[in-house]
Amino acid sequence: MLKIRDLNVHYGGIHALKGISIDVPENKIVTLIGANGAGKSTTLRSIIGLVKSSSGSIEYNGKEIANKRTKNIVSNGIVLVPEGRRVFPNLTVEENLTLGAYIRKDKKAIKEDMEWVYELFPRLKERLWQKAGTMSGGEQQMLAVARALMTKPKLLMMDEPSLGLAPLIVKDIFDIIKEIHRQGVTILLIEQNAKAALEVADYGYVLETGSIVLQGEGMELLSNDEVQKAYLGE
Template sequence: MQSVLSIENLNVHYGSIHAIKGISLEVKKGQIATLIGANGAGKTTTLNAITNLVKKSGGKILFEGEDITNLSTHEIVSRGIVLVPEGRKIFPNLTVYENLMMGAYSRRDQEKIKKDLNWTLTLFPRLRERLKQLGGTLSGGEQQMLAVARGLMSKPKLLMLDEPSLGLAPLLVKEVFQIIEEIRKEGVTILLVEQNAFAALKVADYAYVLETGKVVIQDSGKDLLNNDDVRKAYLGIATK
């Protein structure tokens, strides 16, 4: 299967702190890959390094075979990599519809934008009911859905989701992960950063476990769900 994203020996320093220590990983076309690990393991920093929001101190990043290591964030986004950041970061003073259109701001294909809007609102029916409502008046769960929907409106080839279930009630968490699977069925490749390791591994084709800036375990999501070390450290399940 073709690799969409390939990271080779990525390093990131924050001053004297070595935050990312030689990470290498791969995301295959049409799959869900996930990064799991404790707070401070380097998951968000990895996503920010891919999009050049943080400066890399070493390594190479390839997207669809092209070296994007030193491209600007704008150039990276224009190639089809979209990051839905932790904490939603929607525009509270714009309506739901205006927020969604901000996702499509760089597109010129009006007919396809209409089609994608309709598909996105089918995925998130609650947003359809609230198109004229200000983003800031939505519940936390609805704002998270809006953040993901806005990301989809830019027609990503790779959708990177940073902690999409953070702070959500269990029922909403289940709904968010069902939507992530639906997005993948439409052919969108997904790189997921998630502290809810159990939910992430259930949907992931492949997973990487990060500890203090290093990949310590990698395997299919299914196999990591059954890995004793992972079950004990990240899933809170006692092993025999």
């Protein structure tokens, strides 16, 4: 589905991504783990067109999308849930979800997807008319994911979905990630909670200062001594 080959990104004089290559097969969960500043968010921002790559290739379903317009990339089925949630605080839950479907014209299907989202997130249905800015961090994260789903993504990219959330809420978020995947959405996940990410991932990549230093199946990386020492505190 998504193939990244030899991708390089520079910020001014900083070489943020150093020739990384990543595969995200259809119907899989792939995770990128690594410390702050490793290049994880830059990778997602490059895929969605928010950061220009210096060289390399990003192919989605056989078509080159590197440095294309973000709107066109989203229209093709790739959506990013950004770090820090970024909900519209002065709009209600329903208004945030409606904005998620802004590129769609199929009103009947939008209504059906709204009901699907409320089944996934019953808490949001209870808060239809609540302004997003008055919700808890966990509820805002659920809203950010639900809003992205309203775009009808084929590939859902998530940047630190558990950041700053209580452990119980983190469990809820990962349960929802597994359910979204079960319903046919491919997921590319960035997480500092390496244990939680690798437990749900089919495949994982470890990024360090812009380079991939390890890769393998999720459970394989979870039991890797280097990964345990560096990211799991063991």
